[in-house]
Amino acid sequence: MATWDDVVRTALALPGVTESTSWGTPSLKVGTKMVARLRSEAEGAAVLTCTLEDKAALVQGDDPAFFTLPHYDRSAYVLVDLALVDDAELAELVEQAWRLKAPARLRREHDGG
Numbered sequence: 001m002a003t004w005d006d007v008v009r010t011a012l013a014l015p016g017v018t019e020s021t022s023w024g025t026p027s028l029k030v031g032t033k034m035v036a037r038l039r040s041e042a043e044g045a046a047v048l049t050c051t052l053e054d055k056a057a058l059v060q061g062d063d064p065a066f067f068t069l070p071h072y073d074r075s076a077y078v079l080v081d082l083a084l085v086d087d088a089e090l091a092e093l094v095e096q097a098w099r100l101k102a103p104a105r106l107r108r109e110h111d112g113g
Contacts, residue, residue: 002082002090004038007046010094011035015106017098033101036094039079046080047072049097054078065089076100 004026011017011028020029027037039045050058055078058066065084072079080090099107 002085002087004046004082006087006090007036007038007082007094010091011098014095014098014102015109016102030098030102030106035097035101044082046082047077048080048093049100050076050078050093051100052076054096 008019008026008028012019014030016030017028017035018030020027020034022029022034022037025038025040028035034049036046036048039047055068055076058078059068063084065081065086067079067081069079078093080093082090102110
């Protein structure tokens with residue numbers, strides 16, 4: 001079972017990520033751009049930045065870890081149930097979220113060039 005601490009640990013290993021808050025909950029940002037945030041400890045769901053195409057594929061797939069709510073339906077964020085998500089997939093999604101928000105310089109630094 002993944003936790004918000006796992007999301008934080010994965011994200012902080014990426015260049016330029018800092019801990020912050022968004023809408024009164026813990027979040028992770030690169031610069032001023034949100035990569036992820038915790039909806040609430042009680043809900044155990046993370047909000048991850050993604051493309052609309054990836055969101056559709058995740059939400060319409062068979063994995064119950066991914067969902068949306070009406071508030072997020074038109075936004076490029078997918079909700080992730082941390083109790084259900086596979087650890088490796090979560091790490092991949094956190095990095096993808098970072099890549100969407102990180103400037104090219106930081107992406108190059110991370111990729112070794």
